[in-house]
Amino acid sequence: MVVYCSVPCYKKHKEEACTGKTASDPSKPPQGEVLEVPTEPTQPKEEAPLEDPKPLRPLTSLKWPYIPDESAYPDPLKRDDPKTLQLHHYEAIATSPAIRKTLAKHPGLKQLLRSVDSLRGYDREHALQRALGVAAPDIKDISAPKELSEDVVALRELAEAVEAAVRGGQESALGLDWDAEQ
Structure with missing residues (x-):
């Protein structure tokens, strides 16, 4: 082992x-070995540049909950059943800008969604129907035109934005149709 100063x-x-001499026994210090130390003026150490803040990850890189892939051979009897959402x-x-725009446009919508989300079972389904304006009392008098509340309009806009995001530009699929009721 060579020792340097x-x-x-x-x-x-x-x-x-x-x-240079190598130390035969690492426990013994080198004897009488004098190494010349350079007399160069020491330069001040430059400070390491500050690192840029770590950029935020895009939402598409986040780990989503496990979602099973669609079967290669779908069951023809389940063709018309509601489909579960896939990762995409x-x-x-x-990442939908339309959903963000709708949520920003209607600030009360977040609280409405929280209140509906806190319900379970039939109560949740009934609250959603009332919020969307499609509950049984609303359907009975179809002949009379009615004014939709702000919450109903906001929730319908959100539903349409979510539907458009899920469709991904595929207009041939069936979807929401509010125009017949308004």
Whole structure:
């Protein structure tokens, strides 16, 4: 093992073929070995540049909950059943500017969604029907034109934005049709 007094000394010996002594016993300190220390003026160390803040990850890179892939051979009896959302649907919803715009336009919509989300079972389904304006009492008197509340309009806009995000531009699929009721 070769012992050096400093890093500049090591660099100097590395450049020139060093015939320095090696310590045969690492427990014994080197005896009488004097190495010349360079007398160069030391330069002040430059401070390391501050790192830029870590950029935010896009939503599409987030880990979403496990969603099973669609079967290669779908069951023909389940063709008309509601389909579960796939990962690309969740990503489309999360990155949709139309959904963000709707949520910004209607600030009370977040609280409405929280209140509906806190319900379970039949109560949730009934609250959604009332909020969308399609509950049984609303359907009975179809002949009379009625004014839709702000919450109903906001929730319908959100539903249409989510539907558009999930469709991904595929207009041939069936979807929401509010025009017949308004």
